Amino acid sequence: xxxxxxxxxxxxxxxxxxxxxxxxxxxxxxxxxxxxxxxxxxxxxxxxxxxxxxxxxxxxxxxxxxxxxxxxxxxxxxxxxxxxxxxxxxxxxxxxxxxxxxxxxxxxxxxxxxxxxxxxxxxxxxxxxxxxxxxxxxxxxxxxxxxxxxxxxxxxxxxxxxxxxxxxxxxxxxxxxxxxxxxxxxxxxxxxxxxxxxxxxxxxxxxxxxxxxxxxxxxxxxxxxxxxxxxxxxxxxxxxxxxxxxxxxxxxxxxxxxxxxxxxxxxxxxxxxxxxxxxxxxxxxxxxxxxxxxxxxxxxxxxxxxxxxxxxxxxxxxxxxxxxxxxxxxxxxxxxxxxxxxxxxxxxxxxxxxxxxxxxxxxxxxxxxxxxxxxxxxxxxxxxxxxxxxxxxxxxxxxxxxxxxxxxxxxxxxxxxxxxxxxxxxxxxx
Numbered sequence: 087x088x089x090x091x092x093x094x095x096x097x098x099x100x101x102x103x104x105x106x107x108x109x110x111x112x113x114x115x116x117x118x119x120x121x122x123x124x125x126x127x128x129x130x131x132x133x134x135x136x137x138x139x140x141x142x143x144x145x146x147x148x149x150x151x152x153x154x155x156x157x158x159x160x161x162x163x164x165x166x167x168x169x170x171x172x173x174x175x176x177x178x179x180x181x182x183x184x185x186x187x188x189x190x191x192x193x194x195x196x197x198x199x200x201x202x203x204x205x206x207x208x209x210x211x212x213x214x215x216x217x218x219x220x221x222x223x224x225x226x227x228x229x230x231x232x233x234x235x236x237x238x239x240x241x242x243x244x245x246x247x248x249x250x251x252x253x254x255x256x257x258x259x260x261x262x263x264x265x266x267x268x269x270x271x272x273x274x275x276x277x278x279x280x281x282x283x284x285x286x287x288x289x290x291x292x293x294x295x296x297x298x299x300x301x302x303x304x305x306x307x308x309x310x311x312x313x314x315x316x317x318x319x320x321x322x323x324x325x326x327x328x329x330x331x332x333x334x335x336x337x338x339x340x341x342x343x344x345x346x347x348x349x350x351x352x353x354x355x356x357x358x359x360x361x362x363x364x365x366x367x368x369x370x371x372x373x374x375x376x377x378x379x380x381x382x383x384x385x386x387x388x389x390x391x392x393x394x395x396x397x398x399x400x401x402x403x404x405x406x407x408x409x410x411x412x413x414x415x416x417x418x419x420x421x422x423x424x425x426x427x428x429x430x431x432x433x434x435x436x437x438x439x440x441x442x443x444x445x446x447x448x449x450x451x452x453x454x455x456x457x458x459x460x461x462x463x464x465x466x467x468x469x470x471x472x473x474x475x476x477x478x479x480x481x482x483x484x485x486x487x488x489x490x491x492x493x494x495x496x497x498x499x500x501x502x503x504x505x506x507x508x509x510x511x512x513x514x515x516x
Contacts, residue, residue: 099128113147113156129499139320141328141493145178145483146319153399157317158182166406171312172196172282175254175479178317179247179486193281199255200276200285202263203233210267219264219471220349226260228342238336240489249337250482257475258282262289265468283309286475291463303417304462307410311455314403315473317480319396323347323354327481328488329496337485344481345474354470354477357456360391361466370428373435381441391453392436393446403451408433411454414461429457 093108095118104126107119117139120130132138147156155162158177165174169183176184176192184192209229213222231238234252237245263273266289274289284300287308292298318324326347330340348354366387367376379387394401415426433449436442459469 097123099126102126111142114149131501135325140325140496141320141488143320143484143487144181145487146317146480148319148396150394150396151399153402155318155402162314162402163406166310166313166403169313170282171309171316171476174313174316178479178483179250195251196255196282197278197285199252200259200278202230202256202259206233207273210263213267215268215270217268219261219268219468220345220474222264222267223260223471223474224342224345224349226264227257227345228339230256231336231338234338235336238338240334240337243490246337246486246489250479250486253337253341253482254479257478258286259289261468261471261475262286264471265290265465281305281309283312301417303413307414307458307462310406310410311458311472312476314406314451314455315476317477317483320484321353322350323477324481324484327485331485331488332493332496337482340485341478341481344477348474348477349470354473356390356450357452357459357473358466358469360452360456361460361469363388363390364425364428367428370424370431373428373431377432377435377439389432389436389447391456392432392442392449394448394450399446400448401450404449404453407451407454407458408449411458411461414458418461420461423461425457425460429453 093110093116095106095108097104097106104123106122109117109119111117123129130138145158147159148154157165157174158181160177160183165177169177172193173184173189175196176189206226206229209226210222213225230252234249237248237252239245259276266273272294274292274294276285277288280288280300283305287300287305288298320328323344327340327344330343331337335343351359367373376387377389379385380389411426415423420426433453436447436449442448456466456469459472460466464472
C-alpha cells in the first residue's frame with residue numbers, strides 16, 4: 087500500500103488553494119493524488135495518461151531512464167538467465183518465486199489445461215482461411231467464456247485462480263490453431279510430455295504424418311521470447327484489460343480486449359513492422375540512404391525497432407534478445423544472413439550516430455524478436471499472436487490484482503471543445 091507520509095502538494099486556482107496528498111511507492115517518483123479535485127470543480131488534462139498513475143500495483147516496475155525492468159522486484163536479465171517462462175508466470179500471479187514442489191504442481195496444472203473444448207473447432211470454421219490470426223484470437227479468446235463458464239465468479243479467489251491457469255495453458259493452443267487453420271492443416275493436440283515452449287512449437291509445426299522433433303535451442307529461444315514479453319507494467323493493452331475488468335466483465339472478455347489493443351501497430355505490431363522495414367531496405371548497401379530518409383522530418387519513413395515510449399536508455403530486454411538471436415541463427419546456420427547484417431549495421435548506427443544518440447533511440451525488444459521468429463519459420467502475421475501468448479500472465483496478474491483489491495469502474499474525463507448548448511432547428515428552417 088502506498089504511503090503519503092504526511093506529504094502534500096498545493097494547487098492554487100483563482101486564489102483558492104487546494105491541498106493534494108503526495109503518495110510514495112517503494113520505487114519511482116512520488117505521485118500527487120488529484121482525486122479530490124473533482125469535488126472542487128476541476129479535473130486534470132493528460133492526453134495518453136503520460137503523467138497519470140491509473141492504479142496502484144505491486145507487479146512490475148520500470149525505470150525507463152536507467153533501463154530497468156523488475157518483475158516483483160527481480161531484474162529481467164536475471165530472470166531471463168536463470169528462470170523460465172512458467173516460473174515467471176507463477177511469480178507474476180503469486181508475488182513470490184515458487185519452491186520446487188510449488189513449481190512442479192503449477193507446471194503440471196498448466197500442462198493438464200492445455201487442451202481446449204473440441205466444439206471450439208467449429209468456431210474456427212466460421213472464419214475465412216485468410217483472416218488475420220489476431221482477428222481469430224480476439225474471437226476465440228472471448229468465446230472461451232461460453233465453454234468455461236463454470237468458474238467465472240470474479241469474487242471467488244479459487245475461481246479466479248482456475249481461470250488464470252486455463253488462460254495461460256490454452257493461449258498457445260489457440261495461437262497454434264489459428265496458424266494451422268490458415269494453412270489448412272489439421273490441428274495438433276498438445277502433448278503432456280513436452281514443456282510449455284516445446285508444446286507450442288509441436289502444435290505449430292507438427293503434423294499427424296510424422297513426429298516433430300523439437301530443437302532445444304529453438305525451444306529455449308521461444309521460452310525466452312514468452313518470458314521477455316510476459317508483463318510490462320501499465321501499457322496500452324494491460325490498461326485496457328484493467329479498464330474492461332473494472333466493469334465486472336468476465337476475465338475471458340477482458341483478455342480478448344487486451345488482445346484487441348495489442349493488435350495495434352504502435353503496440354504489439356512493432357516487431358512485424360521491423361521485418362517490413364528490413365524488407366523495404368532490401369540490402370545492406372541501401373542502409374545509409376534509408377537512415378538519411380529517417381532523419382528527414384518531411385519523409386514518412388521511420389526506422390522501426392528503435393526507441394520506446396518508456397525507455398530512454400537501452401531496453402534491458404533487447405540485450406537478452408540480441409544474445410538469443412545470435413544463438414538461434416548460429417544453430418540454424420544462418421548467422422551470416424543478409425537480414426541479420428542489416429540489423430547489426432542499423433544497431434551500430436543507432437548506438438553511434440549523433441542523431442539517434444541525442445534522441446535516445448536505442449534498440450528495443452521488437453528489433454531482434456522479429457528476426458528470431460522469422461528465422462524459426464513463423465510468418466510475420468503470427469508475431470503479435472505470440473506476443474499476446476507471452477503477455478497473458480501479465481494481463482491476468484493485473485486483472486486479478488485489481489479485482490482482489492479495492493477498485494472503481496474506469497471513467498476517464500474529457501476536455502470538451504464542442505458547441506455550447508443550442509436549440510434544435512427543424513428541417514424547414516435550416
